[in-house]
Amino acid sequence: MYTLAKACSHHNHGHCISDAINSARQLCDERGVRLTSLREQVLELVWQSHKPLGAYTLMDMLAEASTRRVAPPTVYRALDFLLEEGLIHRINSLNAFIGCPSPTQKHQSHFLICQNCSVAVELESQALNQSIIDAAADSGFSVTSHSIEINGLCPSCQASANKESK
Amino acid sequence: MYTLAKACSHHNHGHCISDAINSARQLCDERGVRLTSLREQVLELVWQSHKPLGAYTLMDMLAEASTRRVAPPTVYRALDFLLEEGLIHRINSLNAFIGCPSPTQKHQSHFLICQNCSVAVELESQALNQSIIDAAADSGFSVTSHSIEINGLCPSCQASANKESK
């Protein structure tokens, strides 16, 4: 039973999924790479929520959806492809994967991760990017990639926490 | 044979190790926690180089040093203690651990990781810290911790790369 709770109860999550699938199709088409049905299925599963999902969770979801048994390499290969094309990100601190909402724009992996509800949202800040470049440059380091994982409480979990404490 | 190459050939790495051990002893003493010989040994092994080391590598190093066999929980418990006390950091993207050069100052885990020589150095930038806080605040997110892992080339590997290409 992998009907995960919606990440944000106030939004129609179906749109997130269909948007992600549509732009993935278009993007793969433009790049001449193949978004096979397996890859698309994995992408769709990743997008079932805004919570990062582990490879083995995805594997179980795949198996549940398809009667046949699914082995780790099947899901890892699909994940590798999706990572390669920037359609998903990997959250290192969680060994988990999450859909990328803006795969057309090349960017680094920067996330706000709620320690209460597990939702992870991408963070984009030009100032932050610049700070990284500057700080690295101060050390004479030439940057090829970077990842930021920020843990804390999302706005709605902060609100819940406040209510609790009264 | 775990005599790893020195991280920086131009410095006397013995100082790094002895400084780390000395300040760890003092710090644990002040806090009333016990830097047992096992924990100190693991800390010293972590400090054998400026390259992050995996738990199983450390386990093998421990075993080599002590005739008796060493099981995973032994090293993980020591690592947990050292992490707890801020004496080491964990590099999530590498599943590896590295000594903290400034354990007395509470700080987040920010690293520059050379993809050529594997050396990881801590990055401290007030501007960067502020950028994170600001960016999170823009999203209404309350931050409890964060980690930054920047991959690229350290100055000396950049120099080598330039020489190579001539």
Next chain:
DNA sequence: AGAATTAAGGTTATAGTGTAACATAATGTC
């Protein structure tokens, strides 16, 4: 279209990372 080539996926086995649970030993407290 058919053969050759390449790419994707299936299958088995195993490597690498981390923890649970319980037993023993060491340390600290009264």
Next chain:
DNA sequence: GACATTATGTTACACTATAACCTTAATTCT
């Protein structure tokens, strides 16, 4: 010294990921 607490030893296992090899599907070439 008896007791409680903390640390370590030990066994077993869970979770994450990849290697290697085989089969199937898609693409390319003539």
